[in-house]
Amino acid sequence: MQHQTKSNREGILSAIRRALAVPAPRPGHHEGEAKTQQEPKFHSTLPIMGQEPVSSWLPPVGASWDDWRDLFAANSVDLKTEFIVCADEADLNAHLKRLAEQNGWKKVALHHGELTDKAQAALGLETMWVDKGYDPHELEKCDAGLTQCDALVAQTGSVVMSNPSAGGRVLSVLPPHHVVLARRDQLLPDLPTAFELMQSKYGDNYPSLMGFITGPSRTGDIERILVLGAHGPKKLTVLVV
Amino acid sequence: MAIAPETLKEEALEPRSAPPGSGAAHDDNFHNPPEKPSAQFHHDADVITRDLRHRALIQSALGKYGLARASKQSKFQDWQAARQAAGDVKWEALGRLDSHLRDFADKIEARGAKVFWASHGDEARDYVVQVIKDAGAKRIIKSKTMTGEEIHLNAALEKEGFEVAESDLGEYIVQLREEAPYHFVFPAMHLSRGEISDLFKEKLGTESTDDPERLTMIAREVMREKYIAADVGISGANFAISETGTISITENEGNARLTIGLPKIHIAIFGIEKVLPKMSDLALFLPMLATAGAGQALTGYNTLISGPRQPGEIDGPEELHIVLLDNGRTNLLADPEQRDALHCIRCGACLNVCPIFKNVGGHTYGTTYQGPIGSVITPHLRELQTWKHLSSASSLCGACTETCPVKIDIAHHLLQNRRNAVKEKSVWWEKLAMQGFAFFMNQPKLYRLALKVAPLAQAFHPLIKGRKIDPMYVWTKDRDFPKVARQSFREFWSKRQK
Numbered sequence: 001m002q003h004q005t006k007s008n009r010e011g012i013l014s015a016i017r018r019a020l021a022v023p024a025p026r027p028g029h030h031e032g033e034a035k036t037q038q039e040p041k042f043h044s045t046l047p048i049m050g051q052e053p054v055s056s057w058l059p060p061v062g063a064s065w066d067d068w069r070d071l072f073a074a075n076s077v078d079l080k081t082e083f084i085v086c087a088d089e090a091d092l093n094a095h096l097k098r099l100a101e102q103n104g105w106k107k108v109a110l111h112h113g114e115l116t117d118k119a120q121a122a123l124g125l126e127t128m129w130v131d132k133g134y135d136p137h138e139l140e141k142c143d144a145g146l147t148q149c150d151a152l153v154a155q156t157g158s159v160v161m162s163n164p165s166a167g168g169r170v171l172s173v174l175p176p177h178h179v180v181l182a183r184r185d186q187l188l189p190d191l192p193t194a195f196e197l198m199q200s201k202y203g204d205n206y207p208s209l210m211g212f213i214t215g216p217s218r219t220g221d222i223e224r225i226l227v228l229g230a231h232g233p234k235k236l237t238v239l240v241v
Numbered sequence: 242m243a244i245a246p247e248t249l250k251e252e253a254l255e256p257r258s259a260p261p262g263s264g265a266a267h268d269d270n271f272h273n274p275p276e277k278p279s280a281q282f283h284h285d286a287d288v289i290t291r292d293l294r295h296r297a298l299i300q301s302a303l304g305k306y307g308l309a310r311a312s313k314q315s316k317f318q319d320w321q322a323a324r325q326a327a328g329d330v331k332w333e334a335l336g337r338l339d340s341h342l343r344d345f346a347d348k349i350e351a352r353g354a355k356v357f358w359a360s361h362g363d364e365a366r367d368y369v370v371q372v373i374k375d376a377g378a379k380r381i382i383k384s385k386t387m388t389g390e391e392i393h394l395n396a397a398l399e400k401e402g403f404e405v406a407e408s409d410l411g412e413y414i415v416q417l418r419e420e421a422p423y424h425f426v427f428p429a430m431h432l433s434r435g436e437i438s439d440l441f442k443e444k445l446g447t448e449s450t451d452d453p454e455r456l457t458m459i460a461r462e463v464m465r466e467k468y469i470a471a472d473v474g475i476s477g478a479n480f481a482i483s484e485t486g487t488i489s490i491t492e493n494e495g496n497a498r499l500t501i502g503l504p505k506i507h508i509a510i511f512g513i514e515k516v517l518p519k520m521s522d523l524a525l526f527l528p529m530l531a532t533a534g535a536g537q538a539l540t541g542y543n544t545l546i547s548g549p550r551q552p553g554e555i556d557g558p559e560e561l562h563i564v565l566l567d568n569g570r571t572n573l574l575a576d577p578e579q580r581d582a583l584h585c586i587r588c589g590a591c592l593n594v595c596p597i598f599k600n601v602g603g604h605t606y607g608t609t610y611q612g613p614i615g616s617v618i619t620p621h622l623r624e625l626q627t628w629k630h631l632s633s634a635s636s637l638c639g640a641c642t643e644t645c646p647v648k649i650d651i652a653h654h655l656l657q658n659r660r661n662a663v664k665e666k667s668v669w670w671e672k673l674a675m676q677g678f679a680f681f682m683n684q685p686k687l688y689r690l691a692l693k694v695a696p697l698a699q700a701f702h703p704l705i706k707g708r709k710i711d712p713m714y715v716w717t718k719d720r721d722f723p724k725v726a727r728q729s730f731r732e733f734w735s736k737r738q739k
Contacts, residue, residue, distance in 0.1 A: 005357075005364050006364075007356070007357045008359065008360045009346070011358070012342075012358045012565070012567050015360075015567065016571055019572075019574035020338065023336065023577060024332065024580040025577070026328075026332055027325070027328035027329065027332055027581055027584070027647070027648040027650075053322070054524055056319065057318055057525070058317060058318065059317055075538065130555055134556075136469045140465065140469065157538070158539055163555070163557065164554070168555030168556040169498070169501070169502035169557050170499070170556055173495045173498040173499055173502065191523075192521065195520060196521070206485060206487065207547070207554065208352070208554060209502075209545070209547075210545040211545065212543040214537075214538070214539040214542070217493070217495035217541060218493050218541050219457055220427075220535070221411035222437055224305045224430070225434075227454045230493070231408065231461055231495040232495020232541075
């Protein structure tokens with residue numbers, strides 16, 4: 001591609017270096033302390049993320065799995081997420097069938113995975129698999145999109161998903177109902193733990209999309225009144241087994 | 242002090258900032274200012290402060306924000322420590338901005354993205370237009386980008402004949418009204434559901450409704466087809482992670498997820514100050530942005546993009562273009578005193594708590610970034626003398642500094658802008674007036690004489706009060722002037738001592 005406009009990488013970088021000739025004082029400190037920015041080891045003097053303190057500033061989460069489950073449930077009420085902890089796989093299947101009946105699902109979209117394959121078998125509905133490519137018009141007509149995830153975050157009631165874990169970028173946002181299938185051990189306490197997980201899971205080879213989904217799609221753009229289903233799913237159901 | 246009743250009747254006056262239908266939002270105000278921004282500010286402020294309908298809407302909307310924010314912030318174990326850390330992380334990031342940006346660009350390019358470095362808005366616009374032309378694309382879907390607003394991207398794209406749709410509900414509403422966003426987080430906060438219903442009826446031919454849900458569904462239906470049909474998706478970014486070459490996009494509606502999921506080309510445009518050193522920094526910044534921005538524990542969708550579709554992935558755009566924009570940011574970076582204004586994560590909290598913003602409204606500022614932070618940065622991004630009046634639109638109450646999640650000392654920066662403006666170019670009559678005042682205050686005899694004369698002179702004030710020949714006109718056109726005491730405190734005290 002031949003672009004008429006030239007990218008000005010070196011120009012901007014040198015403008016930045018010129019601008020930074022005089023160091024700035026640290027926020028909340030006085031000007032005399034400005035020189036600390038020049039010290040090579042200052043990284044270790046800052047309470048940078050990935051160390052203990054962050055979790056101790058964010059909202060508390062409790063210590064046990066039961067605490068996390070209760071917190072995720074409380075956050076789900078707030079967010080209008082439907083959160084169901086299933087006793088076993090039979091219970092999960094019963095919940096899926098109930099959801100299909102209540103919401104009048106005729107066709108569902110899924111990606112292949114341990115939990116989604118079983119769910120598809122249990123539902124026995126017309127199915128669209130997205131794994132080998134899909135027509136967005138067809139996907140849009142599906143009544144629900146069923147996906148797996150990377151993790152659940154109790155602190156914020158969020159679902160952590162990524163391109164490989166949830167059937168690509170679109171399956172979790174285009175159908176009007178997003179159903180997340182998760183294992184019990186995927187429930188994590190807080191955000192720092194979730195980022196640690198993503199780092200250890202994907203390391204230097206991050207998927208092109210990772211996302212935190214916190215509740216169904218929402219807007220407050222009209223008089224700050226909450227409306228669900230602005231552009232993405234109107235309903236979000238999280239099933240844990 | 243009460244507003245004099247006769248002034249309320251002047252409501253027929255229209256604000257001059259981007260009236261609906263004027264297409265003013267599409268004008269490049271930067272290059273062709275329709276009038277002096279300070280004159281426009283004063284005129285619009287005058288009109289809007291008396292608009293009781295505006296007042297009721299803003300108070301209701303921001304009342305809801307205030308409650309939600311207080312509830313979510315109180316859940317933090319230590320909000321103040323989190324603020325300090327967030328400020329420190331941004332300070333670290335900006336102190337080494339050159340190496341962080343280089344790392345970010347190298348990493349994301351290694352994953353297949355193209356990075357374009359734009360010194361000015363026109364370079365960024367030209368590049369975006371060129372990318373779209375090269376691809377032979379026609380239809381563009383946008384999720385919210387304030388940087389796009391800053392460089393008047395929509396106007397440039399429409400001029401080229403592209404079809405551009407704003408997918409964020411608030412942005413879509415103001416796009417239909419052909420006006421600029423009212424608030425950089427809540428773009429349509431100044432409109433009632435009735436006005437939005439009328440707008441949809443006029444532009445889309447839908448039926449009238451006063452149900453916000455029904456109105457939202459109208460926009461949903463319109464947009465659904467556009468996401469699927471669009472060739473290009475344009476987004477902004479809230480953070481750029483140098484460690485991994487990742488951008489982070491925060492939104493509630495799912496419109497950004499669709500914008501960067503379905504079209505073949507994704508263009509992300511944002512300012513060079515958005516860098517954070519590490520991905521794990523987001524564990525702090527995402528909840529703080531959500532809490533300060535809209536009173537949420539976490540925003541609906543936080544999406545991390547590390548490149549276009551990778552081998553083995555099901556979907557995603559084939560091309561990812563990153564446009565890094567300077568556009569005056571290095572000017573602000575060069576000022577160590579105010580450099581921390583670049584820490585801003587655009588949560589909009591300082592607007593939401595600002596007594597001036599609540600009274601004059603967002604359009605009055607005439608800037609892309611409204612409110613206290615806009616008043617601080619606009620003179621640096623554009624030009625000080627033309628935009629210095631914004632720094633005087635402050636009561637210096639400090640609510641902005643107090644609320645800022647990254648601890649920018651906004652109130653002091655407003656004072657520094659005022660000082661810098663005078664230092665750079667003083668106004669002759671202001672200088673003369675201050676010299677006169679200093680002379681007067683240094684003459685006790687003159688001062689005492691004035692105290693004696695003032696009550697007498699005030700007796701004649703009603704003859705000219707509130708008229709343009711009144712030396713106190715700016716004050717007295719809307720307000721009463723306090724009554725000068727018959728007896729000074731000095732006189733009172735010396736009598737008492739006897």
